[in-house]
Amino acid sequence: MGPCDAQELKVRAGFRFFGTHPTAILLSSHGGVGTLLLCELLDAPISRSRHQPFPGHFFTFEWPGYEVIHEWRPIAEG
Template identity: 55%
Template sequence: MSEPALMANLLFITHPEVIVDPTVAVEDWRLSTTGRERMTRFAASVAAQNIDTIWSSMEKKALEAATILAAKRRIDVKTDPTLGENDRSATGFLPPEEFERVADAFFAQPTRSIRGWERAIDAQHRIHAAVQRISAEGASGDIAVIAHGAVGTLLLCKLRDEPIDRTHDQPFQGHFWSATLPDLRILHGWMPIAEKT
């Protein structure tokens, strides 16, 4: 008898650490040395061994992370603009303390636009629709989606049927959660792609 086929999963992966540069548009930020190293270790990990399809946000930091993973797996990267982070262009770069206050309000008041940011409820709908489309295409192995922390948290809340709340956010950049395909049942919450060294 042949062995049963492995069930395919979705891995939602957030880009790891970036070079923060207030003079560069946030969507054009690049991965830092630490970010590249952590993504390289993830690409070689057991968690990534069954990935045969990679989708990425079009932001440079996500694309760089996806390219590292794709090089290890020897596959191409597909992109989808609707996998992008919540639209924060109304404010652009914010100093860390101010950013955290606005991000708190973004999650706490999901039906309001905080300082012109995309509403959390709208970002959640967008990322959910995108991942549903990707999941429906099917794959022989695991599907990796390389994107961003806020939308990853919003999607995690949606799939768990829980209210939007920042308590479900990743602890820091460079984490992943996984779900079964094609029904998107959550298997585990945020886990680091690799430990910090």
């Protein structure tokens, strides 16, 4: 399975989950999985440049529409 296959699998499962929950959700994952989702949301190619700088970061997006509000930020900054 290549990176694009992994991205499709994880993103499809995530979107299916998000679609069944109408309220805010906290999704916690390995940074690599978060990067795959972030790249998909930004319609950007999979790239290490989109990976979280170091552990303890988060990004936020809205749904429906899946618009990215902000990319990786340290959790300590909220």
